[in-house]
Amino acid sequence: MAGAERAFLDLGRLDRLAYADTPVHRLDPRAKIVATLVYLVAVVSHGKYEVSGLLPYAVFPAVLIAQADLPLGYLVRKLLVVAPFAMLVGAANPWLDRVPLLSVGPITVTGGWVSYASILVRFVLTIGAALVLVATTGFYGVCLGLRRLGTPRVMAVQLLLLYRYLFVLADEALCLVRARGLRSFGRRGTGVRVYGSLVGHLLLRTLDRARRIHTAMLCRGFTGEFHSLRTLRFRGADWAFLLGWSALFVVLRLVNVPRLVGALFV
Amino acid sequence: MSHHIVEVTGLEFTYPDGTPALAGVSFRITHGESVAVVGANGAGKSTLLLHLNGVLVPQKGAVRIGEIPLTRQTLPEIRKTVGMVFQDPDDQLFMPTVYEDVAFGPLNLALPPDEVERRVRTALERVGAWDLRNRPPHRLSGGEKRAVAIATVLAMGPDILVMDEPTSNLDPRARRRLMDLLASFEHTKIIATHDLDMALELCHRTIVVHDGRITRDGPTAEMFTDDELLERSGLERPLGLRACPVCGSLPMAGLDAAEGG
Numbered sequence: 279m280a281g282a283e284r285a286f287l288d289l290g291r292l293d294r295l296a297y298a299d300t301p302v303h304r305l306d307p308r309a310k311i312v313a314t315l316v317y318l319v320a321v322v323s324h325g326k327y328e329v330s331g332l333l334p335y336a337v338f339p340a341v342l343i344a345q346a347d348l349p350l351g352y353l354v355r356k357l358l359v360v361a362p363f364a365m366l367v368g369a370a371n372p373w374l375d376r377v378p379l380l381s382v383g384p385i386t387v388t389g390g391w392v393s394y395a396s397i398l399v400r401f402v403l404t405i406g407a408a409l410v411l412v413a414t415t416g417f418y419g420v421c422l423g424l425r426r427l428g429t430p431r432v433m434a435v436q437l438l439l440l441y442r443y444l445f446v447l448a449d450e451a452l453c454l455v456r457a458r459g460l461r462s463f464g465r466r467g468t469g470v471r472v473y474g475s476l477v478g479h480l481l482l483r484t485l486d487r488a489r490r491i492h493t494a495m496l497c498r499g500f501t502g503e504f505h506s507l508r509t510l511r512f513r514g515a516d517w518a519f520l521l522g523w524s525a526l527f528v529v530l531r532l533v534n535v536p537r538l539v540g541a542l543f544v
Numbered sequence: 545m546s547h548h549i550v551e552v553t554g555l556e557f558t559y560p561d562g563t564p565a566l567a568g569v570s571f572r573i574t575h576g577e578s579v580a581v582v583g584a585n586g587a588g589k590s591t592l593l594l595h596l597n598g599v600l601v602p603q604k605g606a607v608r609i610g611e612i613p614l615t616r617q618t619l620p621e622i623r624k625t626v627g628m629v630f631q632d633p634d635d636q637l638f639m640p641t642v643y644e645d646v647a648f649g650p651l652n653l654a655l656p657p658d659e660v661e662r663r664v665r666t667a668l669e670r671v672g673a674w675d676l677r678n679r680p681p682h683r684l685s686g687g688e689k690r691a692v693a694i695a696t697v698l699a700m701g702p703d704i705l706v707m708d709e710p711t712s713n714l715d716p717r718a719r720r721r722l723m724d725l726l727a728s729f730e731h732t733k734i735i736a737t738h739d740l741d742m743a744l745e746l747c748h749r750t751i752v753v754h755d756g757r758i759t760r761d762g763p764t765a766e767m768f769t770d771d772e773l774l775e776r777s778g779l780e781r782p783l784g785l786r787a788c789p790v791c792g793s794l795p796m797a798g799l800d801a802a803e804g805g
Contacts, residue, residue: 290683293640297678418640442638445682490635493599497628498700499620499652507647507657 290445292356292409295348296416301515302346307415307423309516313523314411320527321403326393327379331534332400338523339406346414353409357402364401368394417441426510435504443487450483548575548703548732550596550626554605557591565591567756568605573732573749580743580764581736583753584778589708589736590631592753596706596734597626609704624653627702627731631709633689637681642673642692645681649700667699668692671725687718691725704732711739740782744768752777 296303302310321335343350375390412420418438425434454476462472550573557566565588573579581589594600595607598619607614609622630636639645646667650660668674671691676684681692690710697705710726711719719742726733726746737743743750743764750764754777760767767773768785785795 290680293680416640418644438640439638442640442682446634487635490630490632491638493594494628494630494636495638495648497597497599497623498649498696499623500648501652505648505651507644507651507660 291352292413293417295413296419298347300346300414302342302414304515305414305519306510306512306516307419308427308510308512309520310411310415311420311423311427313520314407316524316527317407318404320531321400323531324396324400326396327389329392329396329399330536331530332396332403334530334535335403335527336406338527339403339410342410342414346410348410348413353406353413356409357405360405361401364398364405368397371397422506422508422510425504431503435502438504439491443491446487447480447484451480454480549573549608549610550704550732550734551608552592552595552605553608555592555595555602555607556604557595557600558603565756566595569753569756569758570605571751571758571761573734576730576732577749578733578747579735580740580747580750581734581753582738582740582743582750582777582779587753587778588756589753593628593706593708593734593736596704597623597628599628624700625702626704626706627697627700629694629697629705629707629710631712633686633693634682636693636696637689640680641677642668642679642681642684643677645692646677646696646699649696653700663699663701667695670698671695672721685718687714687721690714690718690722694725702731704734705729707733707735707737709737709739710735711737711742740768740779741784744782744784752779754778 317335317338321332324331342348343353371394372388372390375388375393377389378386379389379392380387415423421434421438421441424437425431458472458476552572553570555566555569558564569588569592581592583589591600595602595614596609598607598614598616601614601616609625612618612621612625614622637645639648643664646664647660650663655663664677665674668677671694673688673691673695676688676692681689684692694710707726711722714722719739723742723746726735733747735743735747747764749762750760750767751758752760752767752773759777760770760773765785768782771781774780787794
């Protein structure tokens with residue numbers, strides 16, 4: 279279980295990165311959220327065989343990482359943690375789609391392999407951008423920004439509490455798993471039935487805790503709205519950031535830059 | 545300031561599953577008093593506490609804070625006056641940073657921003673946690689969490705502090721710090737606890753609850769030397785009132801009732 283524990287501690291580090299003070303950190307969360315959103319839509323909307331056209335998009339996370347002074351190695355490790363999902367999603371493509379698309383010398387590349395590569399590139403770009411967003415804005419900043427952008431209150435509040443209690447939930451789950459481990463020997467005691475009861479217990483504890491937290495919030499005058507001392511101000515720099523990057527994404531969506539550059543040299 | 549008076553009369557409460565929790569509880573706590581509520585597990589302490597700021601509303605009987613009777617309409621007013629510190633600080637600290645957590649209550653009171661900032665600073669300095677203001681609550685130690693949880697309540701400017709097991713799960717040094725902190729408050733304090741030594745030190749008066757009823761209400765030192773009462777209520781004499789386990793000498797307080805050991 280040490281692995282899971284470390285993963286959670288690491289998540290805290292992502293949040294701490296957001297306390298830094300760089301031009302990117304100082305931008306209004308809304309500018310970063312909307313720019314990232316435009317970015318995601320642009321990346322995802324490309325055709326399924328697109329690979330070369332996606333590559334220039336890497337400039338967005340790359341520039342932000344450099345400007346915000348983020349530790350690249352750490353972000354790459356975070357990417358790798360979720361990588362198995364992306365690898366699974368497209369894993370069947372090479373088998374299903376065997377139409378030859380291009381050939382390099384004696385090797386013929388099928389459509390399945392190209393679309394698989396496309397999925398992996400998109401994964402790196404989108405998750406990378408999301409990580410950079412959280413690392414430069416903080417989870418709270420993101421929630422606050424979403425709220426000011428008109429996200430329903432319930433959603434913003436849920437996101438915020440989800441993040442806060444992720445750690446507590448993980449602790450409680452770890453306790454249960456340890457307690458099971460101490461009283462099960464070898465395979466015995468780790469079967470599906472025990473697992474079911476374990477999850478059920480966790481759910482009950484969660485409900486209890488939710489009730490207590492709600493009570494504590496009511497005691498301090500909670501009426502459903504999270505007020506904040508932070509005032510968001512959308513300045514010139516925010517507009518420049520938002521419009522500049524968005525314009526670039528639109529251009530990248532419409533023009534395949536690598537092919538264009540390639541054509542210049544042919 | 546009659547605001548500080550807590551008056552409970554004939555309070556009864558049964559949980560929805562039929563478990564009776566309180567069966568006619570009455571007491572009156574006046575300005576500046578420091579009162580311990582003790583009793584075995586399941587005696588009804590927590591249920592009683594939850595009535596004092598309207599988390600639970602009386603099924604029978606009444607709760608009055610100052611001149612205000614506790615009803616659904618007066619809840620906001622009551623909750624401003626009665627600050628509640630919960631047993632598990634993790635339940636109470638839900639914002640991303642300590643600062644924002646302490647500001648949560650004052651912001652809900654719709655105070656102007658500079659007043660909110662002043663209150664947050666005062667409250668955090670009062671509990672010695674100003675340096676922790678930018679930390680996320682889940683990364684604090686047990687003692688720090690407890691201190692911050694108290695600050696979140698202080699920032700609301702309550703006259704009465706209600707605390708559930710404030711010293712539980714603390715190491716001895718953190719417990720001592722917390723007790724010194726509580727001793728320095730001039731608020732009316734109501735503390736539910738199993739830590740009878742803490743009660744002996746901080747509370748001149750103790751209410752013993754057993755099976756949803758008050759079995760005794762009086763001066764703490766007197767009560768904690770009444771072995772028959774303690775036995776009946778599922779408690780035992782605090783260490784501070786027992787003969788020394790090493791040399792056998794009698795404690796300083798409550799000599800008259802100590803039978804020797």
